[in-house]
Amino acid sequence: MLKRPPVPKFHEECNTPKRNQDMYELISDIIFKMNLNAEVEKKSISIFNVLSIPNSYMHAQAISYNYKLPETDEKLQYLAKCIQQQHSTLITTLCQKLKIDSKATTVCVTLLRQMQPLIQKLPKPVQNAIVVKIATDIIYLKQGGININIIANSANITTEQLDSNINRIKPFAFQIIQDLFNYFNHHSI
Incomplete structure (x- = not known):
């Protein structure tokens, strides 16, 4: 008779480890259910x-x-709201709301990284709106950029708030634009 391997002995303290499902599987399983x-x-x-x-x-x-x-x-509802809030404060989400193409979105993300020291104390929606306004004014210069009211409404801030914060950055405008052009001269989009 063949010897089979011994059966593992489990204690009450030692539970069988759960299978770690991939997050993509979890999401598609929930959507299916x-x-x-x-x-x-x-x-x-x-x-x-x-x-x-x-x-x-x-x-x-x-x-x-x-x-x-x-x-x-309530805990799950709160977590869903937190994730939704976190997603809505991303600059890429604002660019999607404004229907900006992927290359312009890349410029916005790069500009946000470069301007971070100047605007890091401002609320995240204001930071994103400032960056999108500056980037779209540069990219869509011939068309006149995107209206400040549209950007403010999409970012859920007031037009006055966006306008006053842009005015604070105007003294640094030349340096901001020069840094952006230097970056894209050395890196492709």
């Missing part, structure tokens, strides 16, 4: 790709529930 469409899954996965979110079932639920929130516990 809730019978949602593929568009919601694409948006949920794009949020996960942009933000640094822990790999847990609860976080996957919160991402998915951003689009169709069933009756759940």
